Amino acid sequence: MKNTRSAQITEVKVNDPYLAPRIRRCLETTIPKSVQHCRTDGRIDAFKLQWKEGMPNKPHIFWDSDVAKVLEGMAYAFQLTRNPELEKELEELAGLIVSAQREDGYLNTHFTVVEPEKRWKCLQGAHELYCAGHLIEAAVAHFRATGKRNFLDCMCRYADYIATVFGRGKGQRRGYPGHEEIELALCKLAEATGKKKYLDLAKYFVDERGQSPNYFLKENPQCTSRQLENHQALKPVREERNAVGHAVRAVYLYSGMADVAQAAGDKELLRACEAVFDSISEKRMFLTGGIGSDRSGESFENDYNLPDHNAYAESCASIGLVFFASRMFNITGDGKYMDVLERALYNGIPSGISLDGYHYFYKNLLRVDRNTHWLFQKTRLEWYDCSCCPTNFCRFLPQIGTFLWSANDEEVKLNIPAASVYEAAGRKITVRGSYPYGTNIEVEFGTDAEFTFSVRIPLNGGAAFRLNGTNLSLSPRKGYVSLRRKWKKGDRLDFTLDMPVIVLRAHSSVTFNAGQLALMRGPLVYALENLENIRNLSQLLIPAEQSFKLAEAKELPPGTLAIKGTAYEEILSENSLYTQAVPGFKKTTFTAIPYALWQNRGESEMTVWVREYFG
Incomplete structure (x- = not known):
C-alpha cells in the first residue's frame, strides 16, 4: 500500500457543528489570550536576554517551549485567516526569538541568562533539547x-550546532533528551529543507536512547530503573513492546520513531511502533482516549490499571497520541489507528478546554x-504555571482539519466524515452533514478527476452508500470502503451511518470499572x-437493556444531543457507614451529555462509568 500524507492546513476548511467552533474559538480567543499570558509572566520578554539575578520572572527551563507552541499556533492561524495584524505579531515574535541566538548557534533563554554554566549538563531533567x-x-x-526563512535558518543553525555536540564521534556527548x-x-526540519542530516540526527537520538552504558546513569548514578523507565530509557527503543513512562514524553518519542521509520524505510523500528501502539490502545488507554494512569509519574502503568477517579490523562498526552496515530495511519493505511485518533479527538482532547x-x-x-483528590482540579483553570497544555491547544486546534483527510497521487481518504471541504491537486470534495450527531452524510465532487475515494466506517457502526441515487454494496478493508472511478463535477456519494447508543463494559482486569457500564454514540463518549x-451519582444504576432516547441537551451548543433513559436510585434504609441492610431501588431517569462538554454549565460532579442495574 502506498503511503498517504495528512492534508495540509490550507487544503481543508472545517464546517461541522462540533470541531469548527473549537477551531474558530482558538483563533479568536485561545491564541490571543495565551500570547497575553506569555507577555504578562515574562515568557516572551525572556528572549530579550535581559534578566538578572533578583529580577522577577526568572526564565524557567521550559518557557521557550511554551512560546514556541503559541507561535506555531499563530503560524497555523495565519494560514487559515491571512490576517495582516496577526502576520505582524507573528513576525515580531519570530524576530525576537532569532535575536536570542548565540554566536555558536545555541538558543535557550534559561541556560543563557540563568545557568549558563549548566548548558547540556542535565539532559534528563533540564528540557534543553x-x-x-x-522551536524547530x-x-x-x-x-x-509565510515563506520567510529567517526563523527557519536560525533553527537550522541551532540543529547544526546540536549535531556537533551530540553523536558517537570523538569528543561528542552520547546523550539524548x-x-x-x-x-x-x-x-x-529535514522535510522542510530537504537535508538528510537532520533525519540522521533524529535517528541518532532515537537509537542511542537506552543503550549501554546508559547516559542518564552517567549524569546521575543514583537514577533508579523506575526513573529510567519514566524517561523511556531503560532499554533501546527498538526492543520496547509496551508503552512505558511519562505519557507525553512517550507519544512524542513514538511519533518521532514513526517519522524516522517512514523516512528511512526502517521496518524494525516500525514494528516497535506498532507494538507500543497496540499496548496503548488495547491495554493502557482510557475509554476517552486519555493516556497516563499514574499521577506521580504522569505515566503509563501496568496493563488495565485505569483508575477513573485518579486518571492523569493529561491533555498534552492525548494530543501526542493523535500525532502518533496519524503517523501510523499514513504509513500503514490501517483504520485502527484512525479509530484511536478519532476517540481522542472527540473526547479526551476537547474535554481539556x-x-x-x-x-x-x-x-x-x-x-x-x-472525594476527588485535592491535587486534581474540579473546574477548568484559566492558566497554569506549567502551561504546556494551554499552549498545546494553540497549535493543535488549528490543525484539526489535517486529520480529517489523507491523500496521495492515486487516492483521497475521508478519515472522519465531519462537514468540510477538501481541495488539493486538482481535486475538490465537499462533505455536508452534522456528524457526530447526525447520521446522513453527503459527499459532493467538485472537479472532473480519476482517483480512488475511500471512506472510513466509524467505529461501533456501519454505513449504507448511494452513488448518484443508486445503492452500492461496498465491503470495508482495514476499516475503509473504496471506490475508484472517473469522478465528474456534481457526482454525489451519500451514506447513512448506523449510530445507535451502545453500552460498553470494561475488561474484567480493569478493577475500577467492575460491574459498571458506559455509553457511546458514534465517536462520542457520554458522561453524567x-x-x-x-446528587450522588454513585447511587445511580442504569439497566443496559432499554431503548435509549436522544434529546437536545440543555445549556450546551445548539444541536448537541443528550442521551436519556431509565435509571434506578439505590436507597438504603440506614445511614450507617457499614450496614447489613439490603438496599432498595427507586425508578428514575438519567441524562448523559458528551463527556468533552462536561463542566461547561457550572461546577458539578461527573462520571463516565455508572453501575449497571440487573433487576
Missing part, C-alpha cells in the same frame, strides 16, 4: 505559513466527585453530571 524541538517545529510552521520532542521536530476557549483541565478525569441527575 525539548525546547529546541518545539515553530520555525517550520512559520516558514510554511530527557523529554523527547526534538526527534519528530528534526524530521519536520472549555467552550469559551480559555479555561483548561491539565488532567482529564473520568470521575469527579466530593449531577446537575440534571441525582
Whole structure:
C-alpha cells in the first residue's frame, strides 16, 4: 500500500457543528489570550536576554517551549485567516526569538541568562533539547505559513550546532533528551529543507536512547530503573513492546520513531511502533482516549490499571497520541489507528478546554466527585504555571482539519466524515452533514478527476452508500470502503451511518470499572453530571437493556444531543457507614451529555462509568 500524507492546513476548511467552533474559538480567543499570558509572566520578554539575578520572572527551563507552541499556533492561524495584524505579531515574535541566538548557534533563554554554566549538563531533567524541538517545529510552521526563512535558518543553525555536540564521534556527548520532542521536530526540519542530516540526527537520538552504558546513569548514578523507565530509557527503543513512562514524553518519542521509520524505510523500528501502539490502545488507554494512569509519574502503568477517579490523562498526552496515530495511519493505511485518533479527538482532547476557549483541565478525569483528590482540579483553570497544555491547544486546534483527510497521487481518504471541504491537486470534495450527531452524510465532487475515494466506517457502526441515487454494496478493508472511478463535477456519494447508543463494559482486569457500564454514540463518549441527575451519582444504576432516547441537551451548543433513559436510585434504609441492610431501588431517569462538554454549565460532579442495574 502506498503511503498517504495528512492534508495540509490550507487544503481543508472545517464546517461541522462540533470541531469548527473549537477551531474558530482558538483563533479568536485561545491564541490571543495565551500570547497575553506569555507577555504578562515574562515568557516572551525572556528572549530579550535581559534578566538578572533578583529580577522577577526568572526564565524557567521550559518557557521557550511554551512560546514556541503559541507561535506555531499563530503560524497555523495565519494560514487559515491571512490576517495582516496577526502576520505582524507573528513576525515580531519570530524576530525576537532569532535575536536570542548565540554566536555558536545555541538558543535557550534559561541556560543563557540563568545557568549558563549548566548548558547540556542535565539532559534528563533540564528540557534543553525539548525546547529546541518545539522551536524547530515553530520555525517550520512559520516558514510554511509565510515563506520567510529567517526563523527557519536560525533553527537550522541551532540543529547544526546540536549535531556537533551530540553523536558517537570523538569528543561528542552520547546523550539524548530527557523529554523527547526534538526527534519528530528534526524530521519536520529535514522535510522542510530537504537535508538528510537532520533525519540522521533524529535517528541518532532515537537509537542511542537506552543503550549501554546508559547516559542518564552517567549524569546521575543514583537514577533508579523506575526513573529510567519514566524517561523511556531503560532499554533501546527498538526492543520496547509496551508503552512505558511519562505519557507525553512517550507519544512524542513514538511519533518521532514513526517519522524516522517512514523516512528511512526502517521496518524494525516500525514494528516497535506498532507494538507500543497496540499496548496503548488495547491495554493502557482510557475509554476517552486519555493516556497516563499514574499521577506521580504522569505515566503509563501496568496493563488495565485505569483508575477513573485518579486518571492523569493529561491533555498534552492525548494530543501526542493523535500525532502518533496519524503517523501510523499514513504509513500503514490501517483504520485502527484512525479509530484511536478519532476517540481522542472527540473526547479526551476537547474535554481539556472549555467552550469559551480559555479555561483548561491539565488532567482529564473520568470521575469527579466530593472525594476527588485535592491535587486534581474540579473546574477548568484559566492558566497554569506549567502551561504546556494551554499552549498545546494553540497549535493543535488549528490543525484539526489535517486529520480529517489523507491523500496521495492515486487516492483521497475521508478519515472522519465531519462537514468540510477538501481541495488539493486538482481535486475538490465537499462533505455536508452534522456528524457526530447526525447520521446522513453527503459527499459532493467538485472537479472532473480519476482517483480512488475511500471512506472510513466509524467505529461501533456501519454505513449504507448511494452513488448518484443508486445503492452500492461496498465491503470495508482495514476499516475503509473504496471506490475508484472517473469522478465528474456534481457526482454525489451519500451514506447513512448506523449510530445507535451502545453500552460498553470494561475488561474484567480493569478493577475500577467492575460491574459498571458506559455509553457511546458514534465517536462520542457520554458522561453524567449531577446537575440534571441525582446528587450522588454513585447511587445511580442504569439497566443496559432499554431503548435509549436522544434529546437536545440543555445549556450546551445548539444541536448537541443528550442521551436519556431509565435509571434506578439505590436507597438504603440506614445511614450507617457499614450496614447489613439490603438496599432498595427507586425508578428514575438519567441524562448523559458528551463527556468533552462536561463542566461547561457550572461546577458539578461527573462520571463516565455508572453501575449497571440487573433487576
